[in-house]
Amino acid sequence: NAGVTQTPKFQVLKTGQSMTLQCAQDMNHNSMYWYRQDPGMGLRLIYYSASEGTTDKGEVPNGYNVSRLNKREFSLRLESAAPSQTSVYFCASSPRGSWGRETQYFGPGTRLLVL
Amino acid sequence: RKEVEQDPGPFNVPEGATVAFNCTYSNSASQSFFWYRQDCRKEPKLLMSVYSSGNEDGRFTAQLNRASQYISLLIRDSKLSDSATYLCVVNEDSNYQLIWGAGTKLIIKP
Numbered sequence: 001n002a003g004v005t006q007t008p009k010f011q012v013l014k015t016g017q018s019m020t021l022q023c024a025q026d027m028n029h030n031s032m033y034w035y036r037q038d039p040g041m042g043l044r045l046i047y048y049s050a051s052e053g054t055t056d057k058g059e060v061p062n063g064y065n066v067s068r069l070n071k072r073e074f075s076l077r078l079e080s081a082a083p084s085q086t087s088v089y090f091c092a093s094s095p096r097g098s099w100g101r102e103t104q105y106f107g108p109g110t111r112l113l114v115l
Numbered sequence: 116r117k118e119v120e121q122d123p124g125p126f127n128v129p130e131g132a133t134v135a136f137n138c139t140y141s142n143s144a145s146q147s148f149f150w151y152r153q154d155c156r157k158e159p160k161l162l163m164s165v166y167s168s169g170n171e172d173g174r175f176t177a178q179l180n181r182a183s184q185y186i187s188l189l190i191r192d193s194k195l196s197d198s199a200t201y202l203c204v205v206n207e208d209s210n211y212q213l214i215w216g217a218g219t220k221l222i223i224k225p
Contacts, residue, residue: 042119042202042215043159059212090158101147101206104213106158 002026004107006091012113013081021076021110023091031094032074033104034058034066036087043090049074081114088112119205121216128193129224135189136219138203147206148179148186152199153218159202162188190221198223 004025013019025032030051035043045058047066055066063085065077074093078085088111092104118141128134140148148165163170165177165186176189186205190197203216 040123040217042217043213044215045212103161106160108158109156 004091004093004105006089006107006110008110009108010111012115013078014115015082017081018077018079019081019112020078021089021091021112022073023075023107024073025091025093025105025107026072027093027095027105028071029093029095029105030071031096032068033092033094034064034074034076035090035092036060036085037090037109038087046076046089081112083114086112086114119203119214119216121201121203121219123217123219125220125222127222127224130193130195132193133189133191134193134221135187136201136221137185137187138216138219139183139185140203140205140214141184142205142207142214143181143184145184145205145207148177149204149206149213150175150177150186150188151202151204153202154199162201193221193223195223195225197221 007022033048034046037043044060046064049055049068052071067075088109090109091107094102094104120139150162151159152162153159163172165179169178174191178187200218200220202218205214
């Protein structure tokens with residue numbers, strides 16, 4: 001099984017450009033998450049989806065939108081990229097969404113540079 | 116924002132030695148605790164959950180001290196492959212979010 005996959009692996013954008021980060025999991029998990037990781041800081045939750053059909057804001061949602069396309073796929077969109085969004089983005093999933101009581105499985109990450 | 120604090124390191128440790136590091140958390144209501152491991156330029160992976168009574172998994176021992184609000188990770192007989200960043204993660208039962216520490220970098224030297 002592939003687990004959690006993310007595309008693209010790397011991306012360079014100019015300020016104001018838009019892009020969508022794709023995430024898919026093949027573990028039949030209910031919950032999916034988008035995080036960003038910046039140097040010297042812990043992972044911060046951007047958005048999460050407790051189950052298919054629902055999405056909610058995390059700690060740092062401004063400048064992002066998400067879509068839970070189906071149970072497998074959860075995409076993150078930057079409508080107008082800003083240099084402050086330069087970061088490493090991780091998608092994760094967990095089986096039932098028991099808020100922090102279970103393991104989260106991560107994708108390999110997307111490294112985004114906004115110029 | 117609730118805080119989870121870790122010494123960033125790096126901890127430079129000779130192979131075979133024992134190393135321990137702590138993580139402090141600010142919210143006394145926190146209920147679930149974890150250690151994740153992250154290799155350079157890779158994704159985090161669960162190392163172990165931390166239970167109230169403490170728990171051990173091979174060379175790794177995790178402890179929780181609720182009175183002083185910290186968790187610890189002890190690695191015995193360290194291997195070169197233990198070199199990584201160790202992330203402390205805390206969850207409050209009333210909140211969906213995991214609060215992540217920035218990590219402690221461990222370098223095992225031959």
